[in-house]
Amino acid sequence: MDLLLSPQLLFSALVLGSTYALVALGLNLVYGTMRLLNIAHGDLIMVGAYAAFWFFTLSGLSPIIGLPLIALICAGLGLILYFAIFRHQLENVHPVERIEANSLLLFFAVSVIVQNVVALSFSGSPRAYRHLDEVYHLLGVSMTANRIAALVVAVTLLSAVVLFLNRSHYGLSISALIQNKTAAKIVGINVSKIQILSFTIGFAIAGVAGALISMTEQISPFMGFPFTIVAFVVIILGGLGNIKGGIAAGLLLGFVEIYVVVLTSANFRSILIYGLFVGVLLLRPQGLFGKTRAS
Amino acid sequence: MKKIVSLFTLLVSAFGVFAAQAADPVRIGYSIANTGLFAQAAPSQVTAYELWAKQVNDAGGLDVAGERRPVELVWYDDESDPAKSAQIYEKLISDDNVDLLLAPWGTPHHLNVAGVVERHGFPMIGNTAASVAVREVQPGNIWFPTSAIPDRIGVELAAMAAKAGVTSVAIIANVLPFSQENLQFLVPALESVGIEVALNESYPPDISDMTGLLTQIKAANVDGVIALSYPADSFLYMGQSQEIGIDAPFQFLLVGPTISAFSQAFGELADGVVTLGHWSPHQANWSRAKPFFDAYVEAYDMKPDYLDTALAYMSCEILQQAVAKAGLDHDKLRSAISSSTFDTINGDVKFDGVENSITPTAFLQLQGGDMHLVWPENIATAAYKAR
Amino acid sequence: MTALNGILKDRVLLIFLTSLVLTVFVPDLFGSYWAIVALNLMMWVSLTQSWTLFSGMTGYISLGHVVFYGIGAYVVASTFKVLPLWVSIPLGGVVAGVLALLVAIPVLRVRGPYFVILTFGLAELVKYIVLNVETSIGKSSRLLFGAPTIETLLYIMIGLAVIATLMTKLVSQSRFGRGLSAIRDDEITAETVGVPVVKYKITAFTLSAVIPGMVGGVIALKSTYFEVLQVFNPVISFTVVTMAIIGGSGDVRGPFMGAAFLLLLSELFWATIPQIYMILVGLFLIVFVVFAPNGIAAILWPARSRDSQ
Numbered sequence: 001m002d003l004l005l006s007p008q009l010l011f012s013a014l015v016l017g018s019t020y021a022l023v024a025l026g027l028n029l030v031y032g033t034m035r036l037l038n039i040a041h042g043d044l045i046m047v048g049a050y051a052a053f054w055f056f057t058l059s060g061l062s063p064i065i066g067l068p069l070i071a072l073i074c075a076g077l078g079l080i081l082y083f084a085i086f087r088h089q090l091e092n093v094h095p096v097e098r099i100e101a102n103s104l105l106l107f108f109a110v111s112v113i114v115q116n117v118v119a120l121s122f123s124g125s126p127r128a129y130r131h132l133d134e135v136y137h138l139l140g141v142s143m144t145a146n147r148i149a150a151l152v153v154a155v156t157l158l159s160a161v162v163l164f165l166n167r168s169h170y171g172l173s174i175s176a177l178i179q180n181k182t183a184a185k186i187v188g189i190n191v192s193k194i195q196i197l198s199f200t201i202g203f204a205i206a207g208v209a210g211a212l213i214s215m216t217e218q219i220s221p222f223m224g225f226p227f228t229i230v231a232f233v234v235i236i237l238g239g240l241g242n243i244k245g246g247i248a249a250g251l252l253l254g255f256v257e258i259y260v261v262v263l264t265s266a267n268f269r270s271i272l273i274y275g276l277f278v279g280v281l282l283l284r285p286q287g288l289f290g291k292t293r294a295s
Numbered sequence: 296m297k298k299i300v301s302l303f304t305l306l307v308s309a310f311g312v313f314a315a316q317a318a319d320p321v322r323i324g325y326s327i328a329n330t331g332l333f334a335q336a337a338p339s340q341v342t343a344y345e346l347w348a349k350q351v352n353d354a355g356g357l358d359v360a361g362e363r364r365p366v367e368l369v370w371y372d373d374e375s376d377p378a379k380s381a382q383i384y385e386k387l388i389s390d391d392n393v394d395l396l397l398a399p400w401g402t403p404h405h406l407n408v409a410g411v412v413e414r415h416g417f418p419m420i421g422n423t424a425a426s427v428a429v430r431e432v433q434p435g436n437i438w439f440p441t442s443a444i445p446d447r448i449g450v451e452l453a454a455m456a457a458k459a460g461v462t463s464v465a466i467i468a469n470v471l472p473f474s475q476e477n478l479q480f481l482v483p484a485l486e487s488v489g490i491e492v493a494l495n496e497s498y499p500p501d502i503s504d505m506t507g508l509l510t511q512i513k514a515a516n517v518d519g520v521i522a523l524s525y526p527a528d529s530f531l532y533m534g535q536s537q538e539i540g541i542d543a544p545f546q547f548l549l550v551g552p553t554i555s556a557f558s559q560a561f562g563e564l565a566d567g568v569v570t571l572g573h574w575s576p577h578q579a580n581w582s583r584a585k586p587f588f589d590a591y592v593e594a595y596d597m598k599p600d601y602l603d604t605a606l607a608y609m610s611c612e613i614l615q616q617a618v619a620k621a622g623l624d625h626d627k628l629r630s631a632i633s634s635s636t637f638d639t640i641n642g643d644v645k646f647d648g649v650e651n652s653i654t655p656t657a658f659l660q661l662q663g664g665d666m667h668l669v670w671p672e673n674i675a676t677a678a679y680k681a682r
Numbered sequence: 683m684t685a686l687n688g689i690l691k692d693r694v695l696l697i698f699l700t701s702l703v704l705t706v707f708v709p710d711l712f713g714s715y716w717a718i719v720a721l722n723l724m725m726w727v728s729l730t731q732s733w734t735l736f737s738g739m740t741g742y743i744s745l746g747h748v749v750f751y752g753i754g755a756y757v758v759a760s761t762f763k764v765l766p767l768w769v770s771i772p773l774g775g776v777v778a779g780v781l782a783l784l785v786a787i788p789v790l791r792v793r794g795p796y797f798v799i800l801t802f803g804l805a806e807l808v809k810y811i812v813l814n815v816e817t818s819i820g821k822s823s824r825l826l827f828g829a830p831t832i833e834t835l836l837y838i839m840i841g842l843a844v845i846a847t848l849m850t851k852l853v854s855q856s857r858f859g860r861g862l863s864a865i866r867d868d869e870i871t872a873e874t875v876g877v878p879v880v881k882y883k884i885t886a887f888t889l890s891a892v893i894p895g896m897v898g899g900v901i902a903l904k905s906t907y908f909e910v911l912q913v914f915n916p917v918i919s920f921t922v923v924t925m926a927i928i929g930g931s932g933d934v935r936g937p938f939m940g941a942a943f944l945l946l947l948s949e950l951f952w953a954t955i956p957q958i959y960m961i962l963v964g965l966f967l968i969v970f971v972v973f974a975p976n977g978i979a980a981i982l983w984p985a986r987s988r989d990s991q
Contacts, residue, residue, distance in 0.1 A: 003510055003511070003514065006510060008506060008510060008539065009506055009507065009510065012504055012506035012507075015504075016503065016504045031795070035795075037795060037798065039920070085968055085972060088972055089971075089972075089975070092975070093975050097741060097794075098975070098976075100743075100794070100795060100798075101743060101923075101927055102927065102971050102975055104743070104745075104798070104923060104927070105923070105924050105927045105928070105967060105971055106967070106968055106971050108920055108924060108967070109963075109964040109965070109967035109968045109971075110964070110968070111964075112960050112961070112963065112964040112967075113960075113961050113964035113965060113968075115330075115960075116330065116958070116960045116961045116964070117961060119329075119330075119334065120957065120958065120961070123338050124329070124334045124335050124337065124338045125335065125338040125339065125554075125555070125556070125597070126335050126526060126554060126556040127556050127559070128530070128556040128557070128559050128560035129559060129560065130559065130560055130561070130562055133534075133537070133561075133564065135537060135538055135540070142538050142539060142540055143538065144534065144537065144538045147538070216534055217527070217530060217531070217534075218526070218527065218530045218556045218557075218560065220334075220335040221334070221335070222334050222335055225916075226501055226503075229802075229806065232799045232802070232803075233799075233803060236795075236796060236799045236800070236803075240795060240796070257503065257504060258504060258506060258507055259507070261498075261507035261508060262507040262510070262511070265496060265497075266467070266496050266497065266498035266499075266502065266505075266507065266508050267470070267496065267497045267498060267499070267814060267817070268814070269498065269499050269502055270499040270501055270502075270806070270810040271499075271807065271810045271811055271814060274803050274804075274806045274807035274810060275807055277803045277807075278800065278803050278804055278807055281792055281796060281800045281803070282788045282789070282791070282792075285791055285792045285793075285796060286796075287796075329956070329957075329960075330960050331917070332911065332912075332915070370956060371952065371953070371956050372952065372956050372959065372960075376905075376912070377905055377907050377912070378718075378901070378904050378905040378906075381718075381906075382715060382718040382719075385714050385715045385718065386715040389713050389714065389715060390713070390715055403823070403905075403907045403909060403912070406825060406906070406907055407905065407906060407907055410906065426823075428823075428825055431825065431827070470813055470814070470817045470822065471822065471911070472822035472823040472909060474822075475817055475820070475822035476822065479820060497817060499810060499813065499814075500911070
């Protein structure tokens with residue numbers, strides 16, 4: 001029982017939960033505004049991780065300092081994909097179910113291409129680097145510097161995005177578009193401009209998440225898929241398109257994962273996570289924090 | 296139809312004879328997991344093949360019973376699917392008519408391909424298969440130079456831990472096959488040398504945080520930790536055990552520390568970690584070991600995987616020496632491989648049935664950011680040091 | 683009789699069926715390598731046809747079809763040398779059907795993308811449950827030495843492909859199938875005009891699970907090796923959905939064209955340019971969706987494709 005109250009577990013749960021929330025945030029933006037099912041999301045995280053790795057390895061640039069640059073790279077990738085592929089779908093394909101189905105396929109293809117291009121360029125071997133790995137002791141918790149940094153960056157970014165969506169002009173337009181596309185159009189929101197914005201922001205956040213993850217895990221061209229899964233579990237739990245719900249669900253998942261292992265056995269970790277996910281959806285088909293759907 | 300096909304084949308091969316002239320390349324086929332579940336593990340093997348082929352060609356070609364011929368590698372992506380791998384070997388043998396074969400990556404792939412080479416009577420040296428199941432394979436056309444077989448690993452690891460003065464251990468094991476197979480043999484072996492197993496937990500392959508497990512290990516207050524881990528979770532263990540401050544003097548990780556990325560990430564922080572592996576460039580008695588290591592680092596700008604890359608390269612060396620002696624004829628090649636002793640980067644290798652009867656099951660330890668053989672004593676390159 | 687008439691009148695379908703049956707000659711004519719290619723083709727045709735039976739007709743996109751395939755493989759692998767194959771392979775289909783029936787009632791309450799991800803999550807859940815069961819009984823992988831030859835397995839798989847195609851055809855031209863299409867077009871309207879929505883959905887979902895259950899069993903035998911992560915690999919689900927969408931229609935033509943097209947395309951690239959074939963396949967998919975967003979069937983048979991706008 002002492003173990004349960006250990007601040008060490010709390011710290012790990014916060015780090016893991018905020019990472020999950022960040023990993024899912026970009027996906028939620030892209031789905032919420034465009035109904036695109038981005039199953040290449042984890043691969044964008046991988047791209048962010050590789051960018052961080054190469055900046056650090058070639059020039060010693062800390063991923064924390066390089067975050068804007070990494071975000072920019074992924075945002076650029078997003079822009080290219082948007083104009084090359086997805087704008088056409090959004091404008092010309094009907095009904096929305098067909099867009100969803102096609103987006104699944106398109107992102108599947110993007111995922112395959114991105115993985116294999118990275119593998120071809122940098123080989124499939126796992127890579128890693130050493131950065132901020134000194135351990136600090138504070139209030140009975142031991143913390144590795146890179147995990148503290150990941151926590152701080154994630155929390156800052158999550159709060160910034162929430163503020164942006166609630167306060168700024170563009171942010172409010174994104175929120176409006178997520179809630180109701182037709183209404184957003186009627187009140188004069190330039191839908192395609194807002195879609196480009198959410199698409200690139202979504203990609204940029206994925207890149208940042210990847211950079212943070214690269215400090216504590218080994219990276220490889222094929223590391224993305226588990227993150228795609230986590231991101232989908234989180235945004236469904238939180239209610240699709242519900243940004244705050246997604247953040248809450250990410251944190252919840254982090255806590256469940258850490259405390260479940262202690263309470264039961266590590267062996268049941270994945271069963272319980274997916275069990276929770278399936279269970280929640282069956283009881284509340286609109287997600288934990290979702291409102292009743294309006295379609 | 297069959298007649299037409301065989302007539303066609305005859306014509307093609309007749310042209311082949313005319314075209315052959317002097318240095319017709321020796322075509323060597325294999326499948327690799329370029330995509331899919333094992334895609335990050337496969338480069339450790341393929342880089343060895345490619346380095347070897349380059350070295351052979353730079354040296355004037357492969358010695359085929361006295362005649363020098365260039366080597367040409369023919370490969371296909373098996374998408375990490377063992378069944379696809381078998382299909383590829385079928386194609387390599389019957390469609391592409393390759394002269395020699397190298398092995399695919401991983402135990403399931405080897406076991407699948409074993410059936411194909413058996414059916415065609417085509418000898419192939421395996422490398423990266425490690426399971427007691429390899430002994431169930433029909434001997435004759437496939438050989439396994441590895442000594443990392445779980446039943447022996449269990450016994451040797453228990454013996455090593457006992458010698459290191461370990462009295463109680465915590466075991467955590469991935470649920471994937473290689474870990475579980477090791478677990479099965481390790482627990483009784485530990486008990487028989489009087490080491491108490493204070494904690495024994497398994498965890499799923501997609502675990503993303505080990506804090507809970509590690510806090511329990513810390514609370515168990517053991518002097519040995521044995522993580523039967525795969526590369527990704529070895530990584531997780533190493534990072535998080537630093538954070539939590541697991542200071543057991545004996546710490547073993549199954550698969551992972553031999554990979555270049557591991558030492559890149561942890562450097563001297565991982566010093567003292569013991570892992571599975573029977574090769575090291577520091578063993579001066581193996582004259583080929585250090586030159587191989589240097590050539591690899593020069594070619595790829597990273598260290599070879601001490602386990603998989605070494606095994607893959609060994610299988611090339613064995614094949615090379617057998618072909619020098621017996622040529623390309625399958626029967627002669629088979630008997631050369633079964634009966635000769637080969638000089639490899641891992642010292643002498645000789646096969647008894649499907650298994651390597653010389654190389655002992657061994658363990659490596661990270662010392663000063665470098666890998667040293669510490670067990671068994673007759674091949675050790677450094678003494679074991681408690682962490 | 684009307685059902686038989688419908689099949690006999692559909693010339694395209696007859697051509698498909700004939701070509702499926704003709705693949706029995708592949709091993710003799712082209713050797714065992716192409717026999718395996720043919721086996722894979724039959725596998726994808728069966729899986730995509732059965733996926734279409736439910737997801738294509740109702741518009742509920744399932745991203746967890748692999749779960750039925752995996753459970754069937756597990757049944758055959760775990761009863762290998764205990765039950766004869768003529769019992770264990772159909773048993774795999776039955777178990778998959780029962781699993782589908784059990785989960786159908788709660789799962790089918792969920793719609794749209796929630797359904798997509800729920801089916802995916804469910805497949806992962808079952809994967810980890812099976813993995814835990816296997817670990818707890820000390821069987822982390824299983825060798826299936828002594829499985830039937832590739833030729834035998836090919837014949838079984840051809841049979842499954844034919845049955846899957848006929849099943850989808852029969853359903854699509856029946857009252858039941860028209861009900862399913864009505865659900866796709868508008869579930870609420872369908873209900874008000876008297877389509878027994880819940881019953882139809884559950885029946886279709888269950889039917890669509892049986893063939894994959896048997897396919898999984900046959901593929902486990904082909905591999906001669908069973909490992910949980912291999913047979914529950916989510917990429918199998920993705921591939922099935924990809925093939926169905928490329929094929930592009932709610933009847934039997936789409937899945938057939940999609941599976942054959944994608945398989946032959948990747949086979950062609952795979953053998954000639956192994957370094958970059960996956961990249962090429964990916965690029966090709968994108969180009970395809972951009973220029974033919976409604977699939978092959980919509981190009982070949984524009985008037986009949988139900989997905990055209």
